[in-house]
Amino acid sequence: MPTIKDVAKYANVSVATVSRVLNKKGYVSKEAEENVLKAIADLNYKPNSVARSLYHKTSKMIGLLIPDISNPFFPELARAVEDVALTYGYTVVICNTDEDIRKEAQYLEALQQKYIDGLILTTNQLSADNYENLGIPLVALDRQFSNRVPTVSSKNYEGARQATEYLIENGSEFIAHIRGPYHVKPADDRYQGFKDVVEEQGIAHIVVDCDFTMASAMEVTEGLFEKYSTIDAVFASSDIIAAGVLKVAKNINKRIPEDLQIIGFDGIPLGEMLTPALTTVAQPIYKMGALSARLLIKQIEKEPLDLINYEVKTTIQYRETTRSDT
Amino acid sequence: MPTIKDVAKYANVSVATVSRVLNKKGYVSKEAEENVLKAIADLNYKPNSVARSLYHKTSKMIGLLIPDISNPFFPELARAVEDVALTYGYTVVICNTDEDIRKEAQYLEALQQKYIDGLILTTNQLSADNYENLGIPLVALDRQFSNRVPTVSSKNYEGARQATEYLIENGSEFIAHIRGPYHVKPADDRYQGFKDVVEEQGIAHIVVDCDFTMASAMEVTEGLFEKYSTIDAVFASSDIIAAGVLKVAKNINKRIPEDLQIIGFDGIPLGEMLTPALTTVAQPIYKMGALSARLLIKQIEKEPLDLINYEVKTTIQYRETTRSDT
Numbered sequence: 001m002p003t004i005k006d007v008a009k010y011a012n013v014s015v016a017t018v019s020r021v022l023n024k025k026g027y028v029s030k031e032a033e034e035n036v037l038k039a040i041a042d043l044n045y046k047p048n049s050v051a052r053s054l055y056h057k058t059s060k061m062i063g064l065l066i067p068d069i070s071n072p073f074f075p076e077l078a079r080a081v082e083d084v085a086l087t088y089g090y091t092v093v094i095c096n097t098d099e100d101i102r103k104e105a106q107y108l109e110a111l112q113q114k115y116i117d118g119l120i121l122t123t124n125q126l127s128a129d130n131y132e133n134l135g136i137p138l139v140a141l142d143r144q145f146s147n148r149v150p151t152v153s154s155k156n157y158e159g160a161r162q163a164t165e166y167l168i169e170n171g172s173e174f175i176a177h178i179r180g181p182y183h184v185k186p187a188d189d190r191y192q193g194f195k196d197v198v199e200e201q202g203i204a205h206i207v208v209d210c211d212f213t214m215a216s217a218m219e220v221t222e223g224l225f226e227k228y229s230t231i232d233a234v235f236a237s238s239d240i241i242a243a244g245v246l247k248v249a250k251n252i253n254k255r256i257p258e259d260l261q262i263i264g265f266d267g268i269p270l271g272e273m274l275t276p277a278l279t280t281v282a283q284p285i286y287k288m289g290a291l292s293a294r295l296l297i298k299q300i301e302k303e304p305l306d307l308i309n310y311e312v313k314t315t316i317q318y319r320e321t322t323r324s325d326t
Numbered sequence: 327m328p329t330i331k332d333v334a335k336y337a338n339v340s341v342a343t344v345s346r347v348l349n350k351k352g353y354v355s356k357e358a359e360e361n362v363l364k365a366i367a368d369l370n371y372k373p374n375s376v377a378r379s380l381y382h383k384t385s386k387m388i389g390l391l392i393p394d395i396s397n398p399f400f401p402e403l404a405r406a407v408e409d410v411a412l413t414y415g416y417t418v419v420i421c422n423t424d425e426d427i428r429k430e431a432q433y434l435e436a437l438q439q440k441y442i443d444g445l446i447l448t449t450n451q452l453s454a455d456n457y458e459n460l461g462i463p464l465v466a467l468d469r470q471f472s473n474r475v476p477t478v479s480s481k482n483y484e485g486a487r488q489a490t491e492y493l494i495e496n497g498s499e500f501i502a503h504i505r506g507p508y509h510v511k512p513a514d515d516r517y518q519g520f521k522d523v524v525e526e527q528g529i530a531h532i533v534v535d536c537d538f539t540m541a542s543a544m545e546v547t548e549g550l551f552e553k554y555s556t557i558d559a560v561f562a563s564s565d566i567i568a569a570g571v572l573k574v575a576k577n578i579n580k581r582i583p584e585d586l587q588i589i590g591f592d593g594i595p596l597g598e599m600l601t602p603a604l605t606t607v608a609q610p611i612y613k614m615g616a617l618s619a620r621l622l623i624k625q626i627e628k629e630p631l632d633l634i635n636y637e638v639k640t641t642i643q644y645r646e647t648t649r650s651d652t
Contacts, residue, residue, distance in 0.1 A: 093417075
């Protein structure tokens, strides 16, 4: 592999001049610059990226922290982040924290030591300080933990309202909401949207807690149906939860959507694979990932941001777990 | 943050001595070494990992190339690789290539420039040379592309035989196999296992081509059932394909498993979420990921390998898409 010395010799300039061209710092005559660029092209010289990292404290790498790689929502996001990042020449390091505070801390330290250029956070196990102290650009995706950090999220509150209104329009009179974890903002907002609609319209309801795993969803749903056999609709805080509800409902022979309507949230491909296919509040997952990547790279490259907080619209995907009319 | 100079001063030795201790190279007196280690501990000194990468050409990072992050099989593998790698102090860079040869090449270049310590490959779009020319330890996971590269895979051939025999035992007389892409070794081996059993036993069969996506699986299955309405079992080369088959079969009101038995391959959690729950040839996914990470790290740390090729056993998970007896 050619070295910087080879480039200097070929271009007939000093190593310092090549370095100035590479780093776009200091004066270089137009002629010398052209010679250097030609030498780089002719020799197929590749600057050592680790050495460059050390000098520039930059790595052309961005990190993406995700809480649960086995929830298909996050791989979908990751793909979009990657696609956009690669377009701008950045490599994405996907870090799966499993919502484990130690794993997350270990990743943050490793990433910082490698001069990661920026970080997209879809997890917030640590306090806001831990992230901000990294001193690198951040984007909070589907999360919110500080006013100073740009965010990309869905209109979770509005989406939840729509879902709940739709269940009521289709004749449901006793609706359960299976909510996601507390202090996870999307889960809180979806809960609030649900709560506001059922209270405004005076509809019987119950809210139960769950995390975003199918196993918990099934356990919670079993208890729920045992206690309240007349529940006629469930609004689930995620598609994975909804898949658990659907499974339990079918095990106990509820007819869907005749006896029980179910609506999820997220819009992951799984929803279509289920039978009956899941009606859901779909987030524009790809768009969210792509926006976050763009927002992060703009910060890294010190371009101005048009907006700090992006809220994207959700749309109901009408499938088979809801009735189309009453 | 303390620097190497601070450590030297505190330990009352030269910077060169601290460096020798850090890099475990050259002579250092026992006393000096102890002083340095104490200084590092007292000052909470953290060697700059980028500088160390440059010196050692090592980064304590390993790469994991996966072909399709939205197929749940790969996130499951990734989690296991990560768990083991973190135990040994390595960070895992997950790179999703989308089976795109250019994306894969771009990742390889980026990873090499960062002195990645080793690479686990679950993709083989590029030729074997491209990987071996990287000059770093490799492990082929669920793939095989060169005799010189250690591999971890399932006994795909045997698993496919078992699946096919099970369908026949349960009374199926006209079995379709929906195979995965050519030249992907697991897909080839599963095909061969199927083929050998149906030919040995003289069972009517048909093989159709597919990639590992649900959309293709649905398209292929629709054509298949239209042409051959008497097919009474499908052995699918992956669970995602099986999910597509199940969906189509239910759309055209086939009774499962009475009219049609379906068996998948992989053992991803999706299988359980489906209704009826999918019978499948389960690979020990976590074990495969963990083994690969261990095998890679042993190579990186120049430990001897007990074995070059690990083949792990599959087990049939009996669920609801097959008949338990004829």
